[in-house]
Amino acid sequence: MPPPAPAERLSHAREDSPTEGMLMTTTASSARPARSHRNPFARASVGFVLPAMVLVAILLYIPFVYTTYLSFTEFSGLGTPEFIGWENYVTVFTDPTILRSLVNTAMWVVGTLVLPVGLGLLLAVLAHGIKGSAWYRLPFLLPYAISGVAVGLVWTFILQTDGALTEALRFFGLPGADARWLLDWPLNTFVMIVAATWQGAGVNALLFGIGLQSIPKEPIEAARIDGASGWNLFRYVTWPMLTPLTTVVIGLAIVGSLKTFDIVWAMTKGGPGRASETLALTMFKETFTEYKYGLGAALAVVLTIVTVTSALLYLRRQLAPAKEF
Numbered sequence: 001m002p003p004p005a006p007a008e009r010l011s012h013a014r015e016d017s018p019t020e021g022m023l024m025t026t027t028a029s030s031a032r033p034a035r036s037h038r039n040p041f042a043r044a045s046v047g048f049v050l051p052a053m054v055l056v057a058i059l060l061y062i063p064f065v066y067t068t069y070l071s072f073t074e075f076s077g078l079g080t081p082e083f084i085g086w087e088n089y090v091t092v093f094t095d096p097t098i099l100r101s102l103v104n105t106a107m108w109v110v111g112t113l114v115l116p117v118g119l120g121l122l123l124a125v126l127a128h129g130i131k132g133s134a135w136y137r138l139p140f141l142l143p144y145a146i147s148g149v150a151v152g153l154v155w156t157f158i159l160q161t162d163g164a165l166t167e168a169l170r171f172f173g174l175p176g177a178d179a180r181w182l183l184d185w186p187l188n189t190f191v192m193i194v195a196a197t198w199q200g201a202g203v204n205a206l207l208f209g210i211g212l213q214s215i216p217k218e219p220i221e222a223a224r225i226d227g228a229s230g231w232n233l234f235r236y237v238t239w240p241m242l243t244p245l246t247t248v249v250i251g252l253a254i255v256g257s258l259k260t261f262d263i264v265w266a267m268t269k270g271g272p273g274r275a276s277e278t279l280a281l282t283m284f285k286e287t288f289t290e291y292k293y294g295l296g297a298a299l300a301v302v303l304t305i306v307t308v309t310s311a312l313l314y315l316r317r318q319l320a321p322a323k324e325f
Contacts, residue, residue, distance in 0.1 A: 064304070067297045067300055067301060068297070068301055069081075070293055070294055070297035071088055071089070071294060071297040071298035071300070071301050072084065072085060072086070072088070072294070073294045073297075074087075074088075074292075074294045075293040075294045076291045076292070076293065077291055077293055081293075081294065084294070088294050088295045088297070088298035089298050089302070091295060091298070092295070092298050092299060092302055097274050097277070097282065098279075098282055098299070100274070100275065100277065101274075101277040101278055101279050101281070101282040102279065104186075104189050104276060104277060104278050105257075105258060105260070105278045105279045105280075107186065107189050107190075107193070108189070108193060108196075108257040108258075108260050108278060109254060109257045109258060109310075111189075111190070111193035111196075111197075111257075112193065112196065112197075112200075112253050112254075112256065112257035113250060113253055113254070113257075115193060115194070115196075115197040115201070116196065116197045116199075116200040116201045116204055116253065117204055117249060117250060117253050119197060119201040119204070119205075120200070120201045120202070120203070120204025120205040120206075120207070120208055120249075121204065121205075121208050123137060123140060123201065123202075123205035123208075124137075124204075124205045124206075124207075124208035124209040124211075124212055125208070125212070125234065125238075127205070127209065128209060128212045128213075133209070137202065137205050137206060137209060139202075140201055140202035140205055141202035141203060141205070141206055142202065143198055143199045143202060144199060144200065144202050144203045146199065147262070148199070148261075148262030148263045148266065149262050149263075149265070149266045150266075151195055151196075151198070151199045151263055151266070152192075152195065152262065152263045152264075152265070152266025152267040153266055154195075155191070155192075155194075155195040155198070155263075155267060156182070156266065156267050159181040159182050159191055159267075160181075160182060161180065161182075161183070163181075165181065166179075166181075182267060182268055183272050185272075185275040185276060188267075188268055188275070188276045189276050192263055192264055192267055192268070192276070195263055195267065196260070196263055199263075200253075200256075204249055204253075207245060207248075207249055208242065208245065208246075208249070210245070211242050211244075211245035211246075212238070212242070215238065215241045215242070219237055219241070220233070220237060220238070223236075223237045243318070247314075247315065247318040250314065251311055251314055251315055254307075254310050254311060254314060255307055255310075255311055258279070258280075258303065258306060258307045258310065259280050259303075259307065260278045260280060260281075261278065261280040261281055261284065264276060264277070264278055264281050265281060265284075270282070270285065279299060279302070279303045279306075280303065282299060283296050283299035283300050283303060284296075286299060
């Protein structure tokens with residue numbers, strides 16, 4: 001067979017050379033018109049999102065900005081607000097009544113984390129794996145369906161002077177029959193936290209129960225084979241796997257405790273005097289009872305900042321390890 005012609009050899013060389021093939025492909029692709037990577041539905045999506053953004057701005061951000069403005073004024077609800085600078089914020093951090101409400105709010109935060117969250121976790125762990133465990137959690141879940149005011153009224157009947165608890169203790173000759181549950185501070189704040197625990201422990205138990213059911217069985221079984229059991233099994237295997245759900249539960253508990261109002265209003269109205277007020281209740285009284293709208297607005301701003309900052313710091317600390325992966 002005769003050797004191929006020079007032109008044919010050149011053609012085969014170009015086809016067999018990967019560099020030449022890549023150059024030809026690059027040249028061909030560069031000759032094509034560049035495709036636009038812009039989402040064709042971008043403008044339409046903005047049109048759908050914009051009404052919701054405007055609604056949020058009208059209902060949330062604009063009132064907050066106006067409240068911030070009022071916090072720098074003296075305003076009784078009538079006439080024109082008078083600008084007084086930082087005077088309301090100085091009052092917030094120097095007035096003994098407001099400082100007491102700050103202490104009570106801190107007690108609510110700690111008590112809510114220890115009692116409703118802790119008891120809910122305990123109930124979920126004890127009921128997990130038991131046949132028909134949902135029925136065991138149901139009695140603890142029912143109080144969550146009751147409003148906070150109703151819970152306050154029920155516990156007021158129990159804890160008031162000569163109430164159900166006092167009469168029961170007196171009948172059985174037990175200590176505590178002379179305790180003034182709703183009249184002495186800090187006892188009244190503690191018993192109100194117990195009332196909130198009665199309402200909120202059940203839903204926490206439900207959430208933790210869902211988290212326990214979502215944990216894979218393989219790591220638990222492997223840990224048991226290695227000899228882990230009881231507290232060590234829960235601490236080193238089960239608890240770390242509950243971290244995402246625990247973050248949500250504790251975050252909600254912190255925010256809810258900082259905004260506590262209804263149970264305190266129903267049980268003591270912040271009394272005796274103003275000893276058991278929380279920040280939310282003090283804000284309400286200063287605004288709508290004392291007609292000090294400027295001071296009430298300053299309390300609202302402080303409460304908002306404390307709530308948002310606490311939630312963000314907690315979530316950032318809990319979610320920080322996840323960012324490393």
